[in-house]
Amino acid sequence: xxxxxxxxxxxxxxxxxxxxxxxxxxxxxxxxxxxxxxxxxxxxxxxxxxxxxxxxxxxxxxxxxxxxxxxxxxxxxxxxxxxxxxxxxxxxxxxxxxxxxxxxxxxxxxxxxxxxxxxxxxxxxxxxxxxxxxxxxxxxxxxxxxxxxxxxxxxxxxxxxxxxxxxxxxxxxxxxxxxxxxxxxxxxxxxxxxxxxxxxxxxxxxxxxxxxxxxxxxxxxxxxxxxxxxxxxxxxxxxxxxxxxxxxxxxxxxxxx
Numbered sequence: 001x002x003x004x005x006x007x008x009x010x011x012x013x014x015x016x017x018x019x020x021x022x023x024x025x026x027x028x029x030x031x032x033x034x035x036x037x038x039x040x041x042x043x044x045x046x047x048x049x050x051x052x053x054x055x056x057x058x059x060x061x062x063x064x065x066x067x068x069x070x071x072x073x074x075x076x077x078x079x080x081x082x083x084x085x086x087x088x089x090x091x092x093x094x095x096x097x098x099x100x101x102x103x104x105x106x107x108x109x110x111x112x113x114x115x116x117x118x119x120x121x122x123x124x125x126x127x128x129x130x131x132x133x134x135x136x137x138x139x140x141x142x143x144x145x146x147x148x149x150x151x152x153x154x155x156x157x158x159x160x161x162x163x164x165x166x167x168x169x170x171x172x173x174x175x176x177x178x179x180x181x182x183x184x185x186x187x188x189x190x191x192x193x194x195x196x197x198x199x200x201x202x203x204x205x206x207x208x209x210x211x212x213x214x215x216x217x218x219x220x221x222x223x224x225x226x227x228x229x230x231x232x233x234x235x236x237x238x239x240x241x242x243x244x245x246x247x248x249x250x251x252x253x254x255x256x257x
Contacts, residue, residue, distance in 0.1 A: 014089030
């Protein structure tokens with residue numbers, strides 16, 4: 001049953017969306033939030049100096065007081081945009097959503113209930129990978145019910161648009177200021193503070209694989225994993241190299257098997 005919209009109290013969930021020239025898919029992403037059966041949220045859209053029609057698309061929804069447009073003075077990348085959103089967020093729970101991904105209509109309600117029932121601090125869900133037209137491109141992958149720091153060093157299983165964090169338990173945090181890979185670096189950083197990230201075993205996100213996106217370049221992604229492990233996590237080079245090889249094998253199986 002749909003809840004009554006909360007317009008006066010502190011929202012339970014703060015949704016953070018970095019926006020940079022996202023006009024092609026942004027309206028679909030916004031609609032997936034507006035159609036949530038859980039309505040106690042605020043949506044922070046952080047505009048990273050877009051030059052397309054992204055701002056105009058957002059302004060069409062300004063009558064919904066839960067939606068906030070934050071304009072950055074200069075382009076800083078997704079980490080800077082997300083950190084601005086984190087700093088301005090009012091909710092207990094932080095949920096991330098990329099500007100080209102789609103949430104299932106019950107994503108928030110199921111994930112909040114999942115976290116509260118299990119008393120979880122860090123959660124994510126399964127995803128469905130789609131092409132630019134929204135058509136599935138692979139089967140739903142099996143993921144453990146929980147993952148820890150060591151597991152994440154060797155496998156990529158956490159999609160940013162599926163993550164929800166209990167900021168009341170985690171405390172204040174910021175994403176590392178990387179142009180790419182800041183999400184993976186953040187999950188490692190947080191898993192040094194909390195023992196596990198728990199997976200809700202349903203595909204609650206349509207993760208769009210966009211051609212020429214930062215995350216679609218597989219070789220660059222592997223170099224990035226190695227760099228994060230050696231420079232951010234201070235893991236010895238030989239161990240980081242082994243972890244990256246494991247990462248590559250898992251990524252190959254995920255996309256081609």
